Amino acid sequence: MKDDAGGNLNRARFQAICQSLRPDLVRFAFWLSRDQALAEDVVQETMLRAWKARDSLKDETAAKPWFLTIVRREYARSFERKRLVTVDVDELIAKEEPMLAASQDQELAELRAALFKLPEEYREPLVLQVLMGYSTAEIAAELNLSSAAVLTRLFRGRKQLRALCGEDTSLDPE
Amino acid sequence: MINCAEYRRAVLADPRDADAELARHRESCAECSAYTERLLRFEGKLARAMRVSPRDAVAPGGAAFGGAGPADAVVIPLRPRRQRVPRRWLAMAASVLLGLGIAGGLWLAAPHTSLAAAVVAHMAGEPQAWARTNLPVPAPELDFVLRNTHMRLRPDAGIVSYAQSCAFRGYRVPHLVVQTGMGPVTVMVLVHESVSKPAPFDEEGYRGVILPVSGHGSLAVLAKDQSGDLASVEKIAAQVRAAIEWTG
Numbered sequence: 001m002k003d004d005a006g007g008n009l010n011r012a013r014f015q016a017i018c019q020s021l022r023p024d025l026v027r028f029a030f031w032l033s034r035d036q037a038l039a040e041d042v043v044q045e046t047m048l049r050a051w052k053a054r055d056s057l058k059d060e061t062a063a064k065p066w067f068l069t070i071v072r073r074e075y076a077r078s079f080e081r082k083r084l085v086t087v088d089v090d091e092l093i094a095k096e097e098p099m100l101a102a103s104q105d106q107e108l109a110e111l112r113a114a115l116f117k118l119p120e121e122y123r124e125p126l127v128l129q130v131l132m133g134y135s136t137a138e139i140a141a142e143l144n145l146s147s148a149a150v151l152t153r154l155f156r157g158r159k160q161l162r163a164l165c166g167e168d169t170s171l172d173p174e
Numbered sequence: 175m176i177n178c179a180e181y182r183r184a185v186l187a188d189p190r191d192a193d194a195e196l197a198r199h200r201e202s203c204a205e206c207s208a209y210t211e212r213l214l215r216f217e218g219k220l221a222r223a224m225r226v227s228p229r230d231a232v233a234p235g236g237a238a239f240g241g242a243g244p245a246d247a248v249v250i251p252l253r254p255r256r257q258r259v260p261r262r263w264l265a266m267a268a269s270v271l272l273g274l275g276i277a278g279g280l281w282l283a284a285p286h287t288s289l290a291a292a293v294v295a296h297m298a299g300e301p302q303a304w305a306r307t308n309l310p311v312p313a314p315e316l317d318f319v320l321r322n323t324h325m326r327l328r329p330d331a332g333i334v335s336y337a338q339s340c341a342f343r344g345y346r347v348p349h350l351v352v353q354t355g356m357g358p359v360t361v362m363v364l365v366h367e368s369v370s371k372p373a374p375f376d377e378e379g380y381r382g383v384i385l386p387v388s389g390h391g392s393l394a395v396l397a398k399d400q401s402g403d404l405a406s407v408e409k410i411a412a413q414v415r416a417a418i419e420w421t422g
Contacts, residue, residue: 020344027226061368111223129188130217131224133288135370136188155187167216171209172186173179 014054017063018047024064024132029071031127034116042078046070068132069142114164122157125150175199181206189213192372192383192408201405214376214404221288221377289367289384290375292343293394297360297380303336303351304358304398311337319348323363324422325390327352331417332359343367354410356402361414365391374404383411390420 022043029039049070050057057066115123125143128134136154140147163169176184181199184191189210200207297303310333319337320326327334327350335358336351348363364384369392373384381404382396395411 027224030226031224107219108223111219112226115223127224130221131288133369133373138370151184151187155183158186158189161220162216165216168212171182171205173183 013060014051017060018050021064021067022047025067025071027131028068028127029075031115031131032072032075032120032124038075038078042071042074045074045078049074064132065138065142072142111161111165114161117164118157118161122153122160125153126157126161129154178203178206182209185210185213189217190372190374192374197405197408207403210404211376214374218375218377221291225288225291289364289369289392289394290373290377290382293362293382293384293396294375294377294380296340296342296349296362297396303338303349303360305335306358307335307353308333310334316350319350320363322346323348323365323390325363325418325420327414328417328419331414352414354413356397356406356410359395359397359401359407359410359414362394363391364394367392372408374408376404381407383408385411385415387415387418393418 025043025046026039029042030036033039033042046067050067053070057063115126118126125139128139128142129136134142136147136150139145139154140150143150145153159169159172162172176195176199178199181196181203184193184196200210316327316334316337319339331352333353334350335353336349338349339346340349340362342349342362342364343366345366347365348361350361350363351358352361353359360382367384369384369386371386375382375384375396376399379399380396381399381402382394383404385393385395387393393411393415395407395414397407397410401407
């Protein structure tokens, strides 16, 4: 990536980009991993890798998807390294309870717990859409899926989530 | 023409889909319109639920590289392979992350949110802007607010009754209120924020849409929810966008 003067991205600009993107990247990694410590670890590793590979970012406006792709890869790497085992969702919720209930809003806490229970194949596209503001095409490109597959996952994910939250789903299509 | 089941399937996949056929169905079907309103309220809650606040006192640079972080900072141990990284690279990365750690305090004090949520949050700070009035902002004042945006608003947009240059996500942006047929409508000119497609939202008592503006970032247009439905806001937003003349 080039800075305004046409040179390589300088440290100050890189820091500014990291600073602006880091909150959403940590949130994304958190919803991906359902583990706050791991999410922070993944994003830290992401920043290091991004700095090292900064020359491959040709367009600063594409920084967000660029970083996000690194987060996903880094999460996959950490998963392989640590050989994480499947754990009970209720245990995960209990472990992250302080963060999930941080808003002291019961409704939000229940919604967060429901998100924890959502299968990853539905949770990830939903987080990309709602939190990261990705379009269907952008999600499809990031997850290497067709747009139709993404729409199906989003439909099923949102439907399951609404049911888990006790929303009126009587008018939802099958 | 799509039916109700097809419409609901589509909006459950993407409640903010601005497809024209979906909009037509929504306008012609009261039940689906009410369904969408409920779904958008759920979306607002979902977006807030996803914006968890990462824990306080995280100092990634200081802690990880042996700096003096806060006492309760999270220490993320370096993996052994990191120690094989050349010293020059380590120093540079430490510097970067130290900066991030310091900036982290500022960030934690004001967490970043989605663009729509940030726009809505900004509204709370200037309630006086929403007054219904026929008094326009003096032209020099409006010109001053728009001076860095390379745009001007044609009179057919409506009376501009409020114009301020506001701090928003690290930039100064024009915050205008235009008096329209459905009452006061807020317009924020976000030349530094790009969106790929129109993004309607219904959050915290505000309905609005963020519109992409080719080459000029985006435009956030919103009204208080009692002013009208989403379709009306979208119509006003399109009119406002059409009334903008870009000069640079």
